Amino acid sequence: MSILFSERTKTFHLFNQEISYVMTVLPNGHMGQLYFGKKIHHKEDFSYLQEKVQRAMAACVFDDDATFSLEHIKQEYGVYGTTDFRHPAVSILQKNGSTLSDFLYESHRITEGKPKLPGLPATYTEEPKEAETLIIKLRDPLTGIVLELFYTIFAKGGILARSVRFQNEGTEAVQLKRAMSLCMDLPDSEYDWLQFSGAWARERHLKVRRLEQGIQAVDSIRGNSSHEQNPFIVLKRPTADETQGEVIGFSLVYSGNFLAQAQVDTQDTTRVLLGIHPFGFGWKLDPGASFQTPEAVMVYSSRGLGDMSRTFHRLYRSRLARGYWRDRERPILNNNWEATYFDFTEDRLVEIAKKAKECGVELFVLDDGWFGDRRNDHAGLGDWIVNRELLPGGISGLAEKIEALGMRFGLWFEPEMVNPDSDLYRAHPDWILKTPGRHASLGRHQHVLDFSRREVVDAVYVMMKKILSEAKVSYVKWDMNRSITECYSEALPADRQGEVFHRYILGVYDLYERLTSEFPEVLFESCASGGGRFDPGLLYYAPQGWASDDSDAVERLKIQYGTSFCYPVSSIGSHVSVTPNHQVYRDTPLHTRANVAYFGTFGYELDLNKLAGEEIIQVKEQIRFMKTYRKLIQFGDFYRLSSPFEKNITAWMVVSEDRRQAVVGWYRTLNGANVPLGRLRLSGLDENLSYCVCEEGLESGACYYGDELMNAGLVTTENGAMDGTLSEKHSCDFDSRIYVLKAED
Ligand code: DGJ
Numbered sequence: 001m002s003i004l005f006s007e008r009t010k011t012f013h014l015f016n017q018e019i020s021y022v023m024t025v026l027p028n029g030h031m032g033q034l035y036f037g038k039k040i041h042h043k044e045d046f047s048y049l050q051e052k053v054q055r056a057m058a059a060c061v062f063d064d065d066a067t068f069s070l071e072h073i074k075q076e077y078g079v080y081g082t083t084d085f086r087h088p089a090v091s092i093l094q095k096n097g098s099t100l101s102d103f104l105y106e107s108h109r110i111t112e113g114k115p116k117l118p119g120l121p122a123t124y125t126e127e128p129k130e131a132e133t134l135i136i137k138l139r140d141p142l143t144g145i146v147l148e149l150f151y152t153i154f155a156k157g158g159i160l161a162r163s164v165r166f167q168n169e170g171t172e173a174v175q176l177k178r179a180m181s182l183c184m185d186l187p188d189s190e191y192d193w194l195q196f197s198g199a200w201a202r203e204r205h206l207k208v209r210r211l212e213q214g215i216q217a218v219d220s221i222r223g224n225s226s227h228e229q230n231p232f233i234v235l236k237r238p239t240a241d242e243t244q245g246e247v248i249g250f251s252l253v254y255s256g257n258f259l260a261q262a263q264v265d266t267q268d269t270t271r272v273l274l275g276i277h278p279f280g281f282g283w284k285l286d287p288g289a290s291f292q293t294p295e296a297v298m299v300y301s302s303r304g305l306g307d308m309s310r311t312f313h314r315l316y317r318s319r320l321a322r323g324y325w326r327d328r329e330r331p332i333l334n335n336n337w338e339a340t341y342f343d344f345t346e347d348r349l350v351e352i353a354k355k356a357k358e359c360g361v362e363l364f365v366l367d368d369g370w371f372g373d374r375r376n377d378h379a380g381l382g383d384w385i386v387n388r389e390l391l392p393g394g395i396s397g398l399a400e401k402i403e404a405l406g407m408r409f410g411l412w413f414e415p416e417m418v419n420p421d422s423d424l425y426r427a428h429p430d431w432i433l434k435t436p437g438r439h440a441s442l443g444r445h446q447h448v449l450d451f452s453r454r455e456v457v458d459a460v461y462v463m464m465k466k467i468l469s470e471a472k473v474s475y476v477k478w479d480m481n482r483s484i485t486e487c488y489s490e491a492l493p494a495d496r497q498g499e500v501f502h503r504y505i506l507g508v509y510d511l512y513e514r515l516t517s518e519f520p521e522v523l524f525e526s527c528a529s530g531g532g533r534f535d536p537g538l539l540y541y542a543p544q545g546w547a548s549d550d551s552d553a554v555e556r557l558k559i560q561y562g563t564s565f566c567y568p569v570s571s572i573g574s575h576v577s578v579t580p581n582h583q584v585y586r587d588t589p590l591h592t593r594a595n596v597a598y599f600g601t602f603g604y605e606l607d608l609n610k611l612a613g614e615e616i617i618q619v620k621e622q623i624r625f626m627k628t629y630r631k632l633i634q635f636g637d638f639y640r641l642s643s644p645f646e647k648n649i650t651a652w653m654v655v656s657e658d659r660r661q662a663v664v665g666w667y668r669t670l671n672g673a674n675v676p677l678g679r680l681r682l683s684g685l686d687e688n689l690s691y692c693v694c695e696e697g698l699e700s701g702a703c704y705y706g707d708e709l710m711n712a713g714l715v716t717t718e719n720g721a722m723d724g725t726l727s728e729k730h731s732c733d734f735d736s737r738i739y740v741l742k743a744e745d
Pocket of ligand 1: 231337367368479481527528530546547549689
């Protein structure tokens with residue numbers, strides 16, 4: 001990896017074995033983009049890549065150069081209004097009402113490793129040699145605003161991390177109205193656009209469409225990154241697929257309002273913008289003050305979507321997630337939510353836990369309802385004090401009982417919220433986000449606490465710290481069950497109200513930082529009514545997240561498949577629940593529910609006492625299987641094989657780093673009669689190794705070379721439903737199989 005600068009041509013070339021990123025100082029002093037893609041030879045002069053064409057109607061920067069119009073120049077951080085008419089990366093409102101800026105190159109520096117982003121989650125290095133960072137300093141001479149563009153190139157993988165910092169070195173306050181983390185001008189628009197959209201209980205469904213002239217965007221202005229859209233998009237060449245072709249993934253390490261947009265102009269160049277959503281955003285920058293944007297991560301691959309995903313997985317698993325649990329196999333848990341909802345007593349919980357222990361579960365999690373007056377979702381949020389009527393021995397007492405059974409104990413919180421019917425709200429009605437003179441809308445009977453205020457975060461911290469210090473809590477599920485409305489902080493003046501959404505998220509990060517530092521061995525799992533805030537920002541603090549409130553195995557195929565485009569298996573919270581399923585009332589076989597949940601953190605969301613004896617035998621077998629293979633599944637290389645968005649068969653697999661072991665998941669949504677032959681072409685194997693393939697539950701299987709399995713394919717052909725030889729277990733809708741592959745010595 002290298003970052004080279006040519007003094008003569010004022011050109012930067014950042015490259016590693018995979019990618020090159022080239023930019024230059026333009027004749028007007030702005031930074032121009034020249035190339036991003038597969039690694040190319042280094043040269044001092046790439047100026048031919050900045051095509052300058054004289055175009056009718058173009059307004060030009062220089063009176064004597066009719067070719068230099070910013071509208072037609074690829075830029076690093078586009079500004080509006082000085083000959084560029086595309087949506088800009090930045091907009092700064094000045095005292096005189098102008099929003100123009102003119103950022104001129106001043107200097108640059110190159111450092112080993114990667115600087116931290118104060119108060120914000122970001123990828124990091126453990127050794128300085130893992131990455132290099134280029135910081136380009138530009139200045140707007142009129143306002144004195146300094147703009148620093150950060151680029152980190154990692155030694156391995158086609159990864160470039162970017163962010164931006166503003167510093168007001170002028171004499172007057174300004175308002176940042178738009179401060180994107182990334183602006184990427186690409187020379188053409190021959191791309192498919194991939195987004196991951198949905199709603200509560202059907203998050204991150206893959207949507208693909210051809211990039212077109214005009215603007216295509218996904219966003220959130222809900223205060224959380226949202227169930228509806230994810231701060232992640234992909235541009236892929238139309239011919240690219242899972243295994244080949246050019247793709248670029250764009251991911252924002254942020255949990256609040258965001259915008260991800262591609263604007264294709266009528267000359268078919270593409271501008272990608274990614275960052276905090278400018279809608280409603282404003283940040284007052286007093287003289288001397290600075291503002292740091294969140295980080296945006298770009299991953300380029302010339303080897304298709306699968307390779308891009310694996311690059312994100314490795315980066316986010318080991319250089320975004322942190323702490324004790326980062327590289328550890330995740331405990332198999334039993335959560336009581338779908339087992340009891342609010343209707344539990346200590347005895348009932350212990351009964352559930354005992355059965356869980358008997359089956360091999362390692363962690364028992366007490367979900368919502370253990371505190372204050374919380375007997376349903378109308379009361380109690382904000383009062384993080386145990387309800388002794390329910391739990392006479394307190395949280396410590398229950399935790400001790402669970403520990404005595406030989407399991408760890410985990411606890412649910414929803415730190416950012418308050419019910420009007422709570423002691424916290426009665427004491428501090430002014431601590432919620434609400435606009436003066438307006439109705440404060442409730443969501444799930446709760447208000448959102450004003451986490452932009454330090455004293456509010458402090459108060460919640462004190463309550464949570466007390467519980468976590470007094471009781472043996474090994475896991476925290478951090479929930480967040482509504483979006484933000486009437487966003488306004490009583491603690492901020494009128495000209496700072498545009499800061500509230502971002503300050504809120506900074507408050508969330510601050511509380512996470514304090515708790516994770518104070519309790520480094522506690523495993524945090526993020527959650528927002530399932531996957532309403534499943535984003536890279538939270539992965540920095542919580543290495544796993546509850547992917548969706550939809551625990552139905554068939555629904556989960558799409559959710560987990562879509563999630564896998566950016567997020568590692570180790571981050572995807574996935575549980576086996578009862579049938580009929582509580583969200584879609586579907587009956588699915590127990591083996592399929594487990595076969596889907598294996599590809600995540602794995603656990604149970606039910607009362608195992610209610611299962612029949614023969615099902616308990618299956619559960620014990622599932623837990624044994626997961627304990628044997630979870631290291632491989634959670635930390636191996638993940639390959640998507642067949643998409644639930646396109647086919648009746650979904651399939652994926654995980655391969656160990658040394659490629660000697662693999663686990664394949666095969667899922668058939670609907671049963672069929674007289675069905676076609678089935679072949680599953682595997683991926684990621686060593687073509688010269690011979691693998692013994694064993695269907696889970698069967699004693700032994702045949703062996704095949706890796707090249708056979710990847711080219712001829714694994715034969716999955718089923719006997720037709722009519723021929724009488726199909727076993728009863730598999731003659732149903734929603735069937736599935738797990739194949740384990742082991743290389744022969
Ligand atoms: C929403 C979460 O996603 C559920 O798993 C559960 O924790 C409930 N909240 C509790 O209120």
